[in-house]
Amino acid sequence: MNRIKAALAGAFVVVCSGAVAQAETAAQAGDVDAGASRYAMNCVNCHGNAGQGMASFPGIQGRDAAYITEKLETYRAREMVGPNSAIMMSLAADLSDADIANLAAYIEARFN
Amino acid sequence: MKTTFGGALSRAGAIGVAALLLGTTASANTNATSMRADTILTGLQSPWDMAIHETGTMFFTEKCHGLSVRMPTGEVNHLLGMTGTEGYASTADDLFCEGQAGMQGVVLDPNFDENRLIYVYSTSSMTAPGTNRVLRMVVNEDFTAVSDRTDIVTDIPYKPEASDQPFGGPGAHNGGRIRFGPEGFLWVTTGDTHGGTVPQSGTALGGKVLRIDTDGNAHPENAPPEGFDSRIYTYGHRNVQGIAFDPDTGAAVIAEHGPWHSDEITVLVNGGNGGWDPAPNTAGRGDCPSNYCGYEPLQFEGMDRYERRAYMPMTDTRFEDVMMPVWDNNGWSQGTGSAAFLQGSQWGSWDGAMVVGIMGIGFGGTPIGQRIDVIEFNDDLSAVVDVTEMTLPIPSGRFRSVVTGPDGALYVAQDAGTIHRLEP
Numbered sequence: 366m367n368r369i370k371a372a373l374a375g376a377f378v379v380v381c382s383g384a385v386a387q388a389e390t391a392a393q394a395g396d397v398d399a400g401a402s403r404y405a406m407n408c409v410n411c412h413g414n415a416g417q418g419m420a421s422f423p424g425i426q427g428r429d430a431a432y433i434t435e436k437l438e439t440y441r442a443r444e445m446v447g448p449n450s451a452i453m454m455s456l457a458a459d460l461s462d463a464d465i466a467n468l469a470a471y472i473e474a475r476f477n
Numbered sequence: 478m479k480t481t482f483g484g485a486l487s488r489a490g491a492i493g494v495a496a497l498l499l500g501t502t503a504s505a506n507t508n509a510t511s512m513r514a515d516t517i518l519t520g521l522q523s524p525w526d527m528a529i530h531e532t533g534t535m536f537f538t539e540k541c542h543g544l545s546v547r548m549p550t551g552e553v554n555h556l557l558g559m560t561g562t563e564g565y566a567s568t569a570d571d572l573f574c575e576g577q578a579g580m581q582g583v584v585l586d587p588n589f590d591e592n593r594l595i596y597v598y599s600t601s602s603m604t605a606p607g608t609n610r611v612l613r614m615v616v617n618e619d620f621t622a623v624s625d626r627t628d629i630v631t632d633i634p635y636k637p638e639a640s641d642q643p644f645g646g647p648g649a650h651n652g653g654r655i656r657f658g659p660e661g662f663l664w665v666t667t668g669d670t671h672g673g674t675v676p677q678s679g680t681a682l683g684g685k686v687l688r689i690d691t692d693g694n695a696h697p698e699n700a701p702p703e704g705f706d707s708r709i710y711t712y713g714h715r716n717v718q719g720i721a722f723d724p725d726t727g728a729a730v731i732a733e734h735g736p737w738h739s740d741e742i743t744v745l746v747n748g749g750n751g752g753w754d755p756a757p758n759t760a761g762r763g764d765c766p767s768n769y770c771g772y773e774p775l776q777f778e779g780m781d782r783y784e785r786r787a788y789m790p791m792t793d794t795r796f797e798d799v800m801m802p803v804w805d806n807n808g809w810s811q812g813t814g815s816a817a818f819l820q821g822s823q824w825g826s827w828d829g830a831m832v833v834g835i836m837g838i839g840f841g842g843t844p845i846g847q848r849i850d851v852i853e854f855n856d857d858l859s860a861v862v863d864v865t866e867m868t869l870p871i872p873s874g875r876f877r878s879v880v881t882g883p884d885g886a887l888y889v890a891q892d893a894g895t896i897h898r899l900e901p
Contacts, residue, residue, distance in 0.1 A: 410837055410839065410845055410847060411875070414893070417893075417894070419523050419875060419893050420540070420577070421644070421646070421648070443777075447646065448576065448639065448649075449643075449644060450777075451643035451644070452643070452838070452839065452840055455841050455842075
């Protein structure tokens with residue numbers, strides 16, 4: 366139970382249908398290899414090389430591209446999601462639409 | 478990589494011991510190459526701490542799973558599970574994890590071979606709304622079970638509710654490292670739990686370093702201010718996750734995780750004040766979100782670390798009994814998670830130096846900085862004279878725990894789930 370709670374901590378906001386539709390479009394255009402490179406720059410430090418999460422940072426295994434895209438766009442817009450939002454808002458600030466699409470494609474392809 | 482550091486500042490007031498101000502640059506160390514690494518364990522769930530017996534038997538904690546032991550054969554016995562876990566010899570349903578909280582420090586009794594005692598720091602629901610506790614247990618002869626649990630400290634605060642801060646979820650800032658000092662007493666580090674008045678409180682045990690005996694009683698020579706809990710050795714801390722003892726002098730040295738600035742290493746003085754005071758409406762600050770000023774100003778925005786430090790210092794010199802740090806990580810906060818002293822001629826010029834595991838943050842333009850630094854002090858520990866980043870034969874990561882083993886090797890746990898053994 367606690368493992369589940371830790372994994373989910375800070376990971377949820379309401380997903381609107383419009384955002385999902387946009388995310389799916391972006392994900393289809395994502396470049397998995399480019400996403401791998403971008404993931405290795407920052408994301409791996411807290412989410413791990415298999416997306417397993419660690420410490421108080423949630424796992425992202427099993428997340429589809431729409432979910433990842435929506436979350437990163439939310440952080441980039443400086444909207445709070447959960448307790449680790451300060452870090453995520455800082456790291457997402459410089460992500461382009463293409464970066465987000467690439468990351469979403471990589472995470473969906475490799476961590477599912 | 479060379480690392481610069483801010484140098485030590487002078488001690489003040491009642492502490493009174495002068496230190497040196499050294500703004501210098503670390504030089505290359507002859508031991509910075511040719512390290513060897515053996516992988517001890519992989520696939521762990523956020524390993525937090527290790528305690529290593531002279532036989533090579535290694536106890537370790539996983540933050541949300543519990544206490545286990547790796548035998549010299551490589552076999553792992555799962556001893557004490559937390560609530561919701563399976564496969565442990567026994568399970569304590571009151572032990573839980575949430576956010577940064579969970580099962581953390583572990584240490585063996587100095588007389589373990591005779592009394593088989595082990596100590597663990599963990600979050601517990603036994604007392605509402607949850608507290609951090611120090612558990613004392615007995616390990617059986619074949620290292621397959623623990624028994625006779627006695628909670629020798631039951632009242633270290635836990636943060637039960639979310640607040641309006643970065644990392645503001647429940648369970649923030651627990652400290653959690655436990656170590657025996659050279660005189661045979663147990664030292665316990667705690668965190669401020671995002672409580673504005675907790676670190677300077679004389680009764681709340683958060684934001685403190687405790688010195689107690691193996692029954693949880695205060696060391697008779699602890700000298701905190703009048704009216705304070707007698708278990709307190711030092712107070713005014715933010716979130717102390719590293720403590721180690723200088724092999725020559727026996728002095729206790731802590732590594733403390735800064736807010737958005739200033740990780741610190743501090744040589745403790747009995748009764749001293751670490752100078753952390755995130756209370757609202759004090760020291761020129763006004764109201765703060767959720768009555769905690771620790772990340773102010775602009776707690777969700779990146780800004781110049783020195784401006785931030787001037788507003789909300791990690792070590793506030795307005796306190797007469799303040800202990801000034803001997804190292805401040807160049808004003809960065811990158812997450813100092815643990816500390817240990819290297820010992821043995823195999824370490825060359827690093828024999829007697831302290832190592833600090835740094836987890837990496839990366840907020841607001843701060844370099845992530847995941848690494849192990851070797852910190853060399855002068856003879857009386859009043860100043861840092863050299864800092865060298867250890868060149869590692871393993872990938873960088875969140876270095877949560879560094880422990881020197883009886884074999885002289887350095888054991889390193891990363892949050893990602895690995896424990897390595899390093900030697901030159």
